[in-house]
Amino acid sequence: MIWHREIPVEFNHCDPAGIVFYPRYFEMTNSVIENFFAEVLAYPYARITMDERHGVPTVRIEADFQAPSRLGERLDFALEVARIGGASTTFALTASASGTTRMTARLTLVWVTPEGRAAAWPEEIRTRLEAFREKTA
Amino acid sequence: MIWHREIPVEFNHCDPAGIVFYPRYFEMTNSVIENFFAEVLAYPYARITMDERHGVPTVRIEADFQAPSRLGERLDFALEVARIGGASTTFALTASASGTTRMTARLTLVWVTPEGRAAAWPEEIRTRLEAFREKTA
Amino acid sequence: MIWHREIPVEFNHCDPAGIVFYPRYFEMTNSVIENFFAEVLAYPYARITMDERHGVPTVRIEADFQAPSRLGERLDFALEVARIGGASTTFALTASASGTTRMTARLTLVWVTPEGRAAAWPEEIRTRLEAFREKTA
């Protein structure tokens, strides 16, 4: 299963070369995964962080920037669940526009307790992550 | 006429108190006006800045923050054209959610040439700004 | 008394026109006031927000952008305490470089309790704010 989310390249994303500045791409990857948690896992970040005082910090990122993205383009972010671990999950994201890949990234997130310790995913999240990934096959 | 645009409060907007950090509100106001230029004035920022090398810098801002906005809320931004000057326009924005006003702002933008000098609005923009404002009455 | 803080204009502050994007100016104004709290009032934001769960949200901003600031310039921010209220304080900031004013802003901050209610400044902060302002005369 691949989940998609579109993010338009707006003025605030662009650097003096008129292209997306890489820290803004990471605001986008965070937003994509945040919306995946809300829409697909039905477990929004507000619930995780504000209500339950847990967290889903990103502990590892690998990203390749294949081609620049320009002001006014609309980026399609495709999300796949690459790996589900005990306390972590790796997401594979591909951003593309006009038929060319602009950025690919693998981000590993960990479920942490209010004390900041890694812990097993809540059953509710794990079940939905697995159901989503199985639809891929 | 009042034009509306919804912006969800996402993780990247929020500070350690879990509420929108004011510089992020200004990323939102910029995005709202940018989208108004694209959708209502049919003159996107990419055309202004990249193709024609002009600009629409903001020269004055007044903003009041009446109540905090929290992660997961959806802000409705209402935009009105408050004043159309020779080379400038003042927009009045109101952001609200759950029936309460969170932020109001007046932003004055100026049309500038590639050399950075204020200049009269292109006829195309002026006509549409006036048409939009007239629909208000 | 006027307190100064220098902020270099870096790549991440600049928009496609190569000048400081206004939301980044507000990251700067927040940083200037944050450092004023730490250095002059000896009451850092980490103590306010993390240790004591209070806050100092900004409730009103007026800002004028007189001239653009470019990548590589060093902005001098001059801070004055314009008004000390019961629960609020207004700061007047002027950013300049190469002898020209780039931005002036008045920002009003309020002391709020963990419940989000405005409350009288702690004596420690009020005393130092007043001592700083008196040095002006």
Place this chain on the structure above:
Amino acid sequence: MIWHREIPVEFNHCDPAGIVFYPRYFEMTNSVIENFFAEVLAYPYARITMDERHGVPTVRIEADFQAPSRLGERLDFALEVARIGGASTTFALTASASGTTRMTARLTLVWVTPEGRAAAWPEEIRTRLEAFREKTA
């Protein structure tokens, strides 16, 4: 040779958990490399992007976030030149505070022409990059 630059963790870097949000770490890595270009290579980004219309986009990032960084901490960024290629250079950065590593990252930057094509580093940059790296041994 290892070059160091300190960046204080300020309010604008922190998320609702009170720790540095990962896109802000990348604003920091960009700032660190930008300052390395200005101070060590004597070739500031303003010259590269504004005067000469070239660019140094980041094409690959690997980052690990070992421990959270909190508001008020001062991060030491240590920079090493890991690899100098024909048109690219890989920098290895380590951010630490209070004796613990918070983040390590490898970032590969490419020299590009105004048309966006990768090109050999200017002799001036290459010579200084090599001189800096040799001091390591």
